[in-house]
Structures are given as structure tokens and as C-alpha cells.
Amino acid sequence: MKRTLLASVCILALLCGFSQTTTNREFRLKISGHWDNPAIWEYKQGAAWVQATRPPNGEDSVVRLIASIGAEVKSSTTVPKLIVERNSILYISNGAFTLWGRGNSIEGDVILRQNGELKYKMNAHLEYLTITNTGRFFWTGGKLYTTVVNYGVSYFQTADPKTLYAMFINRSKLEVKDCIYTAANPSAYVQNSGNRSWLNYTNSTVNSVPGTVETQNIDGGLLTFNFNNKIDKLYNTGTIDGVGKVQLHSVRNSGSISPGWPFVKGILFPGAMEFISQNAPTGTFDLFLDGGDGEMLDSYISNHSIDLSTIRLTISNVRPIPESADTIILARSGTVSGD
Structure with a gap:
């Protein structure tokens, strides 16, 4: 009996020792290649780095992609704390890439492709992926489950299928260009926040159940639209500018709208911005219309009646032209009224 008990204890000790030596390791990328190839990885043992015999997984401590090399994920995998260092690159091409750890950050490049998924453990959204001021995130397809x-x-x-399941918070620059994506639920919205943030939509479409997903431009953020775009709801306390048509469900606006092209080689070009909303816009806002350096004026257009008492209007750089007139505020359906 004593021998059996002693043998059991020894086996348990060996198993525990084996577990400690094979999990909870710090991994780093050694050479470029496919994520699941052990040959591209090394792990830290004491003060030294040694060749790995397996790829990292969620039970390890940290995974680092170091400068000038990259890895491509082609099948589902779990990862602990992820650090993508400056000038390194991670492709998520196929399968679910699931984050288990905290403090995940991107200083290099991460590219999420059509058949890939970026997730957090149990899809709880309790943690998030942080992109630093030297990092870049490219979403060209696939499913984005974790908050960024x-x-x-x-x-x-791109117009390749892509679905957003969690909030995307922009504090710097986010460009949505020639893109179609689906917002899967009310939590799957983009928030552009802060006076250094810029969110730009160019010829893009956000699909969702109408009236459920609200794009937010707040706390001094700049939101620009170019050409034809479609989103769901819009909440603005910052600044909106650009040209073209914006189709949407509803608008809550207590910020400002400044139609027109940005400065090009020091010249400001006037332009028209048209909001086509299912419900009448709400809120009192500032409207800035400019004549720029030409003979035209910016214009603000809505498919609903416009109440001028809700608009604080500023017009600048106007050059009077004899026997000419410009329409600067237009209600395509309904009337323009108020003082």
C-alpha cells in the first residue's frame, strides 16, 4: 500500500513538473512563417532563448512578434497576452484567433482577412486589443469579435464579407474606404472620440437592423464623409465635414456640420453635403458654410423639413456676384422655416 501511494505521488510530481515546463512560457517569433510551425518559435528558459517544440497557446504567458518578421494564422488557435512589436506583421487568414490574456497590444501591423476571426476568450469582451500610435490594423474581411x-x-x-460584433473605439485615425461590413448587434458600433480622432467614410456601407446601431462622433472628434455612404444611426457632438450623400436611419446632432472639401494645396473647395434620413434629424447644431476661393458656396441638404431655429449659421468668404444666387440650405421634401 505504501509503495503504491509513493508511486502515485511520484507520478503526480512528474506530471506537475511536466506541466510547469511545457506551459506558461514566454514565446517570441524567431523567423517568419506559419503560426502553427514550431520551427519559427523560441521560448525563454531562464536567461536564454531556446528552440520551441510546439507553437504557443492560450495557456502560455506572452507571445511576441518581433521586428522585421511576421506570422500567418491559417487555423484556429488560442494565444495568451499578444504583443505585436513595431515593424512586425500578423496575418489572420483562416480560423479563429482567440485572445486569452490581458494587455494585448499592436505596435506593428495586424491584417484580418476574409476567413479569419479575431476573438476574445468566451467572447466576453472584458478585454480588448490596443493599437498604439505606431501600430496599424487592416480589416479586409472576416469577423471581429473583440473590442479594439x-x-x-x-x-x-474592401467589399469582402466582414462582420463586427463589438465596439471599435477610435482615438486617432480610422479610414473606412470602399468597404461593406455588417454590424451584428447594438454593441457593434464605431465610436470616434477625442479632439485628435478622425473617422472617415468614403463610398462605404454599414449594414444592420435599422435603428439599432449608432455611430458616435463625440468629445471633439472629426467625422468626414466623401461621396456616397450608408450607415444606421448617427450621434454627433463633434464636427462633421465632407461632401456627397449620407443615407441613414436617424441623426442626433448637437455638434457642427461644415460641408466642403478639405484644403488642397492651400485652397478650400466648397461642396454639398446631403443627409437622407428615415427620421427627421434632432438637435441644435452649428452650420458653417464657406465660399472658399471660388465663386460657389457650400450647401447643406436634407430630405426633411429644416427648422432654422435649430441651426446656428455662420457664412464666410462670400464674394457677391451680380445677378446670381446660390442655394445654401435645401429641404428636398418639406420646407425651410424658422429664424
Whole structure:
């Protein structure tokens, strides 16, 4: 009996020792290659780095992608704390890439492709992925489940299928260009926040159940629209500018709207911005219309009646032209009224 008990204790000790030596390791990328290839990884043992015999997984301590090399994920995997260092690159091409750890950050590049998924453990959204001011995130397809906080540069691109399941918080630059994506639930919205944040939509569409997903431009953020765009709801306390048509469900606006092209080689070009909303816009806002350096004026257009008592209007740089007139505020359906 004593021998059996002693043998059991020894086996348990060996198993515990084996577990400690094979999990909870700090991994770093050694050479570029496929994520699940052990040959591209090394792990820290004491003060030394040694060749790995397996790829990292969620039970390890940290995974680092170091400068000038990259890895491509082609099948589902779990990862602990993820650090993508400056000038390194991570492709998520196929399968679910699931974050288990806290403090995940991108200083290099991460590209989420059509058949890939970026998730957090149990899809709880309790943690998030942080993109630093030197990092870039490219979303060209696939499913984005985890919350992202962007302090770097992010791009939503292509018409390939892509679905957003969690909030995307932009504190720096986010460009949504020639893009179609689906917002799966009311929590799957983009928030552009802070006076250094810039969110730009160019020829893009956000699909959702109408009236459920609200794009937010707040706390001094700049939101620009170019050409034809479609979103769901819009809440603005910052600044909106640009040109073209914006189709949407509803608008809550207590910020400002400044139609027109940005400065190009020091010249400001006037332009028209048209809001086509299912419900009449609400809120009192500032409207800035400019004549720029030409003979035209900016214009603000709505498909609903416009109450001028809700608009604080500023017009600048106007050059009077004899026997000419410009329409600067237009209600395509309904009337323009108020003082």
C-alpha cells in the first residue's frame, strides 16, 4: 500500500513538473512563417532563448512578434497576452484567433482577412486589443469579435464579407474606404472620440437592423464623409465635414456640420453635403458654410423639413456676384422655416 501511494505521488510530481515546463512560457517569433510551425518559435528558459517544440497557446504567458518578421494564422488557435512589436506583421487568414490574456497590444501591423476571426476568450469582451500610435490594423474581411481601442491607424477596406460584433473605439485615425461590413448587434458600433480622432467614410456601407446601431462622433472628434455612404444611426457632438450623400436611419446632432472639401494645396473647395434620413434629424447644431476661393458656396441638404431655429449659421468668404444666387440650405421634401 505504501509503495503504491509513493508511486502515485511520484507520478503526480512528474506530471506537475511536466506541466510547469511545457506551459506558461514566454514565446517570441524567431523567423517568419506559419503560426502553427514550431520551427519559427523560441521560448525563454531562464536567461536564454531556446528552440520551441510546439507553437504557443492560450495557456502560455506572452507571445511576441518581433521586428522585421511576421506570422500567418491559417487555423484556429488560442494565444495568451499578444504583443505585436513595431515593424512586425500578423496575418489572420483562416480560423479563429482567440485572445486569452490581458494587455494585448499592436505596435506593428495586424491584417484580418476574409476567413479569419479575431476573438476574445468566451467572447466576453472584458478585454480588448490596443493599437498604439505606431501600430496599424487592416480589416479586409472576416469577423471581429473583440473590442479594439485604436491609438494608431486603422483601415476598414474592401467589399469582402466582414462582420463586427463589438465596439471599435477610435482615438486617432480610422479610414473606412470602399468597404461593406455588417454590424451584428447594438454593441457593434464605431465610436470616434477625442479632439485628435478622425473617422472617415468614403463610398462605404454599414449594414444592420435599422435603428439599432449608432455611430458616435463625440468629445471633439472629426467625422468626414466623401461621396456616397450608408450607415444606421448617427450621434454627433463633434464636427462633421465632407461632401456627397449620407443615407441613414436617424441623426442626433448637437455638434457642427461644415460641408466642403478639405484644403488642397492651400485652397478650400466648397461642396454639398446631403443627409437622407428615415427620421427627421434632432438637435441644435452649428452650420458653417464657406465660399472658399471660388465663386460657389457650400450647401447643406436634407430630405426633411429644416427648422432654422435649430441651426446656428455662420457664412464666410462670400464674394457677391451680380445677378446670381446660390442655394445654401435645401429641404428636398418639406420646407425651410424658422429664424
